[in-house]
Amino acid sequence: WCISRQRVWGVPIPIFYCDDCGADIVTPETIAHVAALFREHGSNVWFDREAKDLLPQGFVCPKCGKAHFTKETDIMDVWFDSGSTWAAVAAERPYLKYPADLYLEGGDQYRGWFQSSMLTSIAVNGVAPYKQIATHGWTVDGEGKAMHKSLGNAVGPEEVIKDYGADMLRLWVASADYTQDMRISKEIMKQLSQAYLKIRNTARYMLGNLCDFNPDTDAVALEDLMELDRYALHSFNELVKTARGAYDRYEFHAVYRAVYNFCVVDMSNFYLDIIKDRLYCGAEAERRSAQTALYTILDGMTRLIAPILAFTSDEIWHAMKHAAGVDAESVLLNDMPSDNAAYALSEDAKARWEKLVSLRDAVNKALENARNAGVFKKAQDTEVTLSVSADNAAFLEGVDLASLCIVSKVTVTTEAVEGEKNEESLLPCTIAVKLSEAPKCPRCWNHCDSIGTEGHHAELCDRCAAVVGE
Template identity: 50%
Template sequence: KEKDIMDVWFDSGSSHAAVLDERPELRWPADMYLEGSDQHRGWFQSSLLTAVATRGEAPYRAVLTHGFVVDEEGRKMSKSLGNVVEPQAVVGKYGADVLRLWAASVDYRGDVRISENILNQLADVYRRIRNTARFLLGNIGDFDPVKDAVPFDAMTEIDRWAVLRLRRLARRAIKAYREYEYHVVFHQVHHFCAVDMGGFYLDALKDRLYCEGPASHERRSAQTALYEILVTLTKLIAPVLAFTADEIWQYLPEHAREQESVHLTTWSEPPAETPEEQAFMERWERLLAVRRTVTKALENARNEKLIGASTEAAVELYPNEATAALLGSFTAEQLAEAFIVSAVRVHPAGTAVPAGALDEGTGAAAVVVRAPGEKCARCWRYSETVGAHARHPQLCERCATVVERDYGHGS
């Protein structure tokens, strides 16, 4: 029996010399030592001792420690408890990217939980991100960024908001990657896809994408934003959703792929937000707060069977003085697009608010009424111009103009 034991970790503690010094493609010290939290007095400590003793400095530039994987209730995994989750089984059922997404979603500094319920939730998040990419891809098929892109300053306001929101995401995500805060990347990307895109922008955009002229400024502005969002989002998710990101990349138009694989590209960190851009985003944040009131009012009207689709509605807004100035900086058409309704009317500040108006404390009370006019057979919005065009009596003025100008149905 050996009794003269100096350190049971000595062999692994000297691995920095055996590995980093002996392999020409590596360098000493290591960029990072990565291990579980039980190694603070093990490998990390013995490596530090041997390096300081022989070279006077640490063998690593950084140390990152993580907790252990436990079940949904925080119990240690054990075959006797039947709570072991096999990685290969997860990959077989959900795919490797869902397992990678789970690993990125947890704060690894403590013990991390995994279970079938947690994986099902992560699979839903994965589908949300994937479906966002599918929508973006499906709407840039006829878009050539070289010929069709609209300069940022010439884009519509809502498209500029989307691009600036994307750039905020990129700045936060890149910073989080550099600081190994992968769960921050997960939450930021999920919020962007589920709330900013799926919960607002992409729905508001559909009328312009589907009903404006194919090469119109309005549609090209939207496609310019969608293209930038798709390329940037694909690069941001690539370290986590490695296979999905590369699949998306292969479906990009060939002239839009700067490299054969997304994994051969690099991030382009957006410039710092200017004071003007910050003021622009604050203005839109206030509008989106009003939109939440409108959305709730539309939901109430739908429950009361006043309307079905939101395009059957017109919204009457009764703002306070500050919000009246905000709403006055947008046109009625811009407000209708943001709220996804057929018409919006903003009453002057101080106008008596009718009984039944919804006031959520966002600076404007909202009343939903049936939109005037008839339903356009093409865009499904209600307009008093439906029936005014002799050759296209079922279309609104906008749709009749587009059909005649862009599709040759003028005679």
């Protein structure tokens, strides 16, 4: 590695040459004196003064004893400059770490900054100046081509911020696999904005249903939560483990993908869809159980996305009510969630929910086919009959399948029925869908034979009549 460069300005190489005998002069005494001058006057003093004025007073050549000198005009290679930052910056400041946790640069720096830093640090201290290295590709247009203003394909960060906000720029960076070249275009940003809205709207829905929830007085103990709410916390804990692991590996695109899938699949398409009836129409205890899970998930998810969606997460944070001991000033002043063993379900419980989710998917498919055939318009207007084996009938006993499938009624039978056969589900069954003939409750919109049986609220189903009467 040639550490010198023939340039007119830079960091000087503090070497002198004897004009009489030609000896190279670089001694602890001369180095210390030049360092003191640099500290007082800056490195430009090397260019401003003659050689004799850069040496200690009365200095003579150690070899011939003469006092006529010439200073070196070459400068240090700029990679030597940057490769010494571990000493000049990190090691000199107690609030910084040496060795550093991470050096981040483009892939071309393996022979640049990474190498020069490694060589200088090992030469002086025998240790690498960093614990890990992360490299990134280049930003290219939507077709993978280099961006140039002359081609009209350049997308500037200020343009993205103006059109979408700073968090969208941060989300684009996080969503891209930075180990490869990263594509950006108006179409890519438009698609990503839809993903951002999915995450934002999921948080917004949860916030809306926590408007009357005080985590210090209304929270339900974990062991008292309803089974579906426990499953939601289990799903969230799986997200935490995935996201924390991805953060530790600097795989930010995996964090984004995990959060997005959780919001769309686990929350919007499943949990939030099912608990809507309970949140709006259920009894107090049932509602508080759901709200406890919602609060726990929203609190943790907001902390989890804060490094990426810093402004959005703070916006959510300021709209939330917080439990005692939580710093309400900013989400960034609070710890990230970590794997919570209390939320994890047993292997038997996980297997049980895998079967129930698989059954729900099968019922949804049958409902969609019936809707397309014109049988009904809204799933709540239907009744579903499931023909299953005796073992599966016993497995489904006690499960609130109507709530799980968001229909008015589910009947389980071991007798054969005419319907849609589903052998691919973890719970094989035949599914029959029909329009309910029972009257419709104006409060929960479910069809129920109990309507008219409650004296004080004859127009309501028995569940709604009991809740209203509380």
